[in-house]
Amino acid sequence: MKKLLLLSGISVLTLTACGGGNDGDSNGDTNASASENGAEEVVVIGEDIEGATELTFWNFQELHTGFFEDAVNRWNEEYPDRPIQLTAETYPYDQMHNNLLLALQSGSGAPDIADIELNQYPNFLRGEPQLLPMNEYVEPELENFVQSRLEIYAKDGTYYGLPTHVGATVMYYNTEITEAAGVDIDSIETWDDYIEAGKQVVQNTDAVMTTVESDESWTFYPLISQRGSDYFDENGELILDNEANVDTLQFIHDLVYEEEIAQLTPGGFHHAEEYYGFMNDGGSASLMMPMWYMGRFTDYMPDLKGKMQIRPLPTWEEGGNRSAGMGGTGTVVTNQTEHPDLATEFLAFAKLTPESNIKLWEILGFDPPRFDVWDSQEMNEPNEFYDYFHDDIFEILLSIRDEINELNITEYNPDVAQELESNVYHSVLREQSQTPQEALEQAAEAVRSRIVE
Amino acid sequence: MATSTSEQRIHNEGVKKRRFRFLYSKKVAPYVFVSPFIISFLLLSLYPFLSAINMSFQRVLPGQIDYIGLHNYSRVFNPTFYTALQNTTIYVVWTVLILTFIPLVLAVLLNNRLMTFTNIFRAAIFIPALTSVIVAGTIFRMIFGDSEAAFANQVLQFIGLDAVEWRYGAGSGMFLMVALASWRWIGVNILYYLAALQNVNHDLYEAADIDGAGVWQKFRNVTFPAIKPVVIFLSTITIINGFRMFEESFVFWETSSPGNIGLTVVGYIYIEGIQRNDMGFGAAVGIVLLLIILVISITQLVLTGAFKKGDS
Numbered sequence: 001m002k003k004l005l006l007l008s009g010i011s012v013l014t015l016t017a018c019g020g021g022n023d024g025d026s027n028g029d030t031n032a033s034a035s036e037n038g039a040e041e042v043v044v045i046g047e048d049i050e051g052a053t054e055l056t057f058w059n060f061q062e063l064h065t066g067f068f069e070d071a072v073n074r075w076n077e078e079y080p081d082r083p084i085q086l087t088a089e090t091y092p093y094d095q096m097h098n099n100l101l102l103a104l105q106s107g108s109g110a111p112d113i114a115d116i117e118l119n120q121y122p123n124f125l126r127g128e129p130q131l132l133p134m135n136e137y138v139e140p141e142l143e144n145f146v147q148s149r150l151e152i153y154a155k156d157g158t159y160y161g162l163p164t165h166v167g168a169t170v171m172y173y174n175t176e177i178t179e180a181a182g183v184d185i186d187s188i189e190t191w192d193d194y195i196e197a198g199k200q201v202v203q204n205t206d207a208v209m210t211t212v213e214s215d216e217s218w219t220f221y222p223l224i225s226q227r228g229s230d231y232f233d234e235n236g237e238l239i240l241d242n243e244a245n246v247d248t249l250q251f252i253h254d255l256v257y258e259e260e261i262a263q264l265t266p267g268g269f270h271h272a273e274e275y276y277g278f279m280n281d282g283g284s285a286s287l288m289m290p291m292w293y294m295g296r297f298t299d300y301m302p303d304l305k306g307k308m309q310i311r312p313l314p315t316w317e318e319g320g321n322r323s324a325g326m327g328g329t330g331t332v333v334t335n336q337t338e339h340p341d342l343a344t345e346f347l348a349f350a351k352l353t354p355e356s357n358i359k360l361w362e363i364l365g366f367d368p369p370r371f372d373v374w375d376s377q378e379m380n381e382p383n384e385f386y387d388y389f390h391d392d393i394f395e396i397l398l399s400i401r402d403e404i405n406e407l408n409i410t411e412y413n414p415d416v417a418q419e420l421e422s423n424v425y426h427s428v429l430r431e432q433s434q435t436p437q438e439a440l441e442q443a444a445e446a447v448r449s450r451i452v453e
Numbered sequence: 454m455a456t457s458t459s460e461q462r463i464h465n466e467g468v469k470k471r472r473f474r475f476l477y478s479k480k481v482a483p484y485v486f487v488s489p490f491i492i493s494f495l496l497l498s499l500y501p502f503l504s505a506i507n508m509s510f511q512r513v514l515p516g517q518i519d520y521i522g523l524h525n526y527s528r529v530f531n532p533t534f535y536t537a538l539q540n541t542t543i544y545v546v547w548t549v550l551i552l553t554f555i556p557l558v559l560a561v562l563l564n565n566r567l568m569t570f571t572n573i574f575r576a577a578i579f580i581p582a583l584t585s586v587i588v589a590g591t592i593f594r595m596i597f598g599d600s601e602a603a604f605a606n607q608v609l610q611f612i613g614l615d616a617v618e619w620r621y622g623a624g625s626g627m628f629l630m631v632a633l634a635s636w637r638w639i640g641v642n643i644l645y646y647l648a649a650l651q652n653v654n655h656d657l658y659e660a661a662d663i664d665g666a667g668v669w670q671k672f673r674n675v676t677f678p679a680i681k682p683v684v685i686f687l688s689t690i691t692i693i694n695g696f697r698m699f700e701e702s703f704v705f706w707e708t709s710s711p712g713n714i715g716l717t718v719v720g721y722i723y724i725e726g727i728q729r730n731d732m733g734f735g736a737a738v739g740i741v742l743l744l745i746i747l748v749i750s751i752t753q754l755v756l757t758g759a760f761k762k763g764d765s
Binding site for chain 1: 513514515516517528531532533599600621707708709710711712713716724727728729730732
């Protein structure tokens with residue numbers, strides 16, 4: 001009898017555990033527990049408005065929900081006759097993209113609106129994109145935008161995704177360390193200066209000058225883009241193994257093993273828990289990442305508040321580019337929406353207008369892709385990022401605006417990323433079993449073999 | 454009134470009886486009882502299997518599906534696939550060795566009358582099987598963290614060895630996957646062996662004792678023949694499970710491991726088919742994997758004599 005009780009107790013527990021997820025949709029408030037379809041967080045915005053059109057929005061980064069929450073509220077205020085109720089669901093990165101691909105492939109189950117990360121985006125452009133064109137809204141605004149940011153989400157002249165930021169890559173310096181080492185960060189102009197400064201840091205402090213990623217591409221990709229190279233040229237030809245790229249990979253390798261001023265990123269990449277802890281404890285004097293990484297500092301490295309300074313990248317030669325546009329998220333409307341007009345118009349409202357671009361900065365700390373707002377007054381109002389870093393962030397951004405090269409994104413970009421992240425960095429930077437030339441040639445060969453289709 | 458109610462009841466029961474009469478038919482009943490399994494097999498196994506075969510000849514893109522003949526198959530045999538196959542094969546060899554031998558030894562020990570606390574040991578060994586591989590993997594990942602403060606590295610340093618970056622070496626990566634699988638499945642396999650050991654005829658032991666047989670002779674001539682079918686069964690399912698392994702690799706590296714040290718064939722199907730939106734190619738890899746498992750299993754069953762009739 002006891003056993004029976006125990007067994008039934010266990011099965012009841014299991015059942016309630018499985019069934020508990022539905023609350024997320026019914027009570028409407030933020031619910032951090034899993035929803036019935038495995039979302040990490042479900043937020044319903046505007047549910048108190050009667051007659052509101054219901055739309056769903058999938059993302060992979062809960063910070064983006066906050067941005068859309070603001071957009072829905074602004075929309076509902078401005079268009080009280082066409083209110084929207086948005087259900088924003090956050091999933092883990094891989095899961096969201098996989099679910100979205102399968103839903104679009106199979107023709108059912110997709111949300112109205114979705115965020116797609118740039119690395120995954122080309123997968124969604126293959127075949128006949130199952131996304132709605134946004135040209136009607138994009139074309140009139142083209143001249144106000146950093147255009148390359150719109151192009152990366154377009155295919156054959158049709159714009160499907162709306163960008164979230166420029167992703168200008170900058171150098172974050174920990175001034176506590178650089179001052180202790182006697183380095184003046186404003187005197188660092190070229191990468192040679194940077195290496196010299198790095199030697200001073202290593203000599204005079206316990207920290208390294210910087211960390212290089214071995215599992216992701218946030219070190220290699222910005223550096224090659226900064227010097228005018230890319231994975232593909234503007235005609236879509238693979239140039240992964242060209243001289244500039246080989247040279248750049250050698251440069252990264254040498255930072256670690258020849259100059260000995262850098263180490264491989266703890267945890268393998270700059271979004272790893274291990275890295276946050278390492279950097280927060282003053283492990284490294286500087287970090288090269290795009291502007292959107294600011295939010296990671298404010299969220300995960302609280303001890304560095306007031307110590308971090310943002311500067312343009314050192315140049316490869318005098319007068320060279322001081323930045324590179326990296327990463328991105330395109331927000332799209334899927335063709336499965338039942339309200340195509342409302343969804344596209346709302347998305348344009350949420351991401352293309354000057355107000356929405358100011359919100360991108362205020363809420364997310366992203367450098368907005370619409371540059372006519374960069375010197376607006378709102379952008380200079382105090383907020384947590386000015387508080388954490390310093391207040392001339394947009395002056396720096398304006399000064400490097402024309403030094404950002406375009407990226408040539410093709411449908412094979414995910415293949416290149418896969419080769420680089422699983423083979424090239426590993427064999428060159430970690431194992432040192434291949435030279436940059438060998439590793440990049442091999443990777444290029446592997447990608448070329450896929451292109452012949 | 455009363456009569457009409459009872460008439461009604463009788464009538465209802467009659468209808469019920471007629472409705473369910475076929476359940477009492479000796480011919481029909483077995484099919485009714487197995488039908489849930491047949492239906493779920495047809496829907497959940499056979500249909501996907503057939504459509505996978507069909508899909509392996511297609512280029513599947515959103516909005517357009519073309520038949521492209523054997524093109525997907527001609528792409529299968531590339532270096533990445535060989536890496537995946539090699540990793541998987543090494544994994545299979547290790548898991549088969551560990552998961553058929555160690556549980557056998559432990560089961561014999563647990564079955565020994567001289568052993569105390571057997572129930573506690575049985576429970577302790579079986580509990581890992583109840584743990585989800587994701588939960589277990591997360592714990593393993595913490596134990597075998599890359600930092601020097603991680604538990605496994607602390608132990609290594611305590612006995613005077615260097616800390617290891619577990620998830621970055623081919624050898625240590627394989628060790629992690631095999632260790633996780635072994636930790637989980639040893640308990641289940643012990644259960645199979647124990648069940649078989651309970652069925653060994655005790656008269657045979659007595660007879661062996663009278664004949665003066667030693668422990669090893671008794672094991673070789675009495676115990677092992679009795680549990681040989683279980684050994685064959687376990688090695689077969691371990692091979693099949695090994696070739697379709699996915700989670701053990703996924704929990705440590707998700708889909709992209711450094712130098713592809715953790716890439717398995719099923720992981721490769723997942724990457725190509727789902728992540729890279731190349732369903733046709735993923736299906737082709739799946740069919741190739743199916744053929745590999747088929748050939749190896751049949752070979753193994755023939756070699757171990759599982760198809761021979763009446764030799765025991």
